[in-house]
Amino acid sequence: EAEVAQSPRYKITEKSQAVAFWCDPISGHATLYWYRQILGQGPELLVQFQDESVVDDSQLPKDRFSAERLKGVDSTLKIQPAELGDSAMYLCASSLGIGQGGGSETQYFGPGTRLLVL
Amino acid sequence: GNSVTQMEGPVTLSEEAFLTINCTYTATGYPSLFWYVQYPGEGLQLLLKATKADDKGSNKGFEATYRKETTSFHLEKGSVQVSDSAVYFCALNPNDYKLSFGAGTTVTVRA
Numbered sequence: 001e002a003e004v005a006q007s008p009r010y011k012i013t014e015k016s017q018a019v020a021f022w023c024d025p026i027s028g029h030a031t032l033y034w035y036r037q038i039l040g041q042g043p044e045l046l047v048q049f050q051d052e053s054v055v056d057d058s059q060l061p062k063d064r065f066s067a068e069r070l071k072g073v074d075s076t077l078k079i080q081p082a083e084l085g086d087s088a089m090y091l092c093a094s095s096l097g098i099g100q101g102g103g104s105e106t107q108y109f110g111p112g113t114r115l116l117v118l
Numbered sequence: 119g120n121s122v123t124q125m126e127g128p129v130t131l132s133e134e135a136f137l138t139i140n141c142t143y144t145a146t147g148y149p150s151l152f153w154y155v156q157y158p159g160e161g162l163q164l165l166l167k168a169t170k171a172d173d174k175g176s177n178k179g180f181e182a183t184y185r186k187e188t189t190s191f192h193l194e195k196g197s198v199q200v201s202d203s204a205v206y207f208c209a210l211n212p213n214d215y216k217l218s219f220g221a222g223t224t225v226t227v228r229a
Contacts, residue, residue: 004161042122042207042219043162056216091161104150104169107217109161 004110018080023092030097124220141208
């Protein structure tokens with residue numbers, strides 16, 4: 001069964017350093033999502049791509065976070081500089097794409113990257 | 119705005135007990151409703167979903183019915199197993215591709 005791949009699985013960094021996370025969605029999935037999950041809470045959407053275009057980044061802290069999906073396939077989420085409050089699980093998800101099922105469309109999640117900022 | 123409220127955990131049960139996790143939502147229009155499960159150290163997996171009122175989603179012995187009149191989507195399982203120990207998330211999508219999640223309910227099943 002196809003899966004969403006993420007790396008690294010764990011990342012420890014010091015505050016003010018730069019970190020980057022990588023995601024490879026399920027083949028053929030046009031829509032890619034990055035979520036942040038703080039311990040004890042549900043995931044919150046950071047950014048959504050349709051192919052290589054950003055559809056929604058309204059919750060992305062753009063002063064320090066950036067995301068790209070240059071060829072419309074895999075994606076990178078970067079934090080620079082990292083702050084203590086960025087410690088969380090970063091989840092990537094993918095789905096077939098806008099127009100393929102609307103709000104009923106299933107999003108498939110990767111295993112996540114757990115970030116600890118010291 | 120759109121929001122999901124889940125029963126607070128943690129919930130601890132014995133094997134073969136009946137499980138209910140309450141979920142209510144606030145949304146405009148007719149959202150799709152989902153239950154996702156997160157096993158320790160893993161990402162979220164779709165457990166079941168329902169896309170319109172009175173639909174029942176079911177999977178792996180779990181069921182949930184979309185109740186528009188009570189804006190609810192409670193999760194139930196008749197006989198839980200140790201392997202059902204996980205965090206369960208209720209979520210809605212108001213047809214704009216944005217999932218809104220509840221805070222999650224941690225379920226522990228003892229042998």
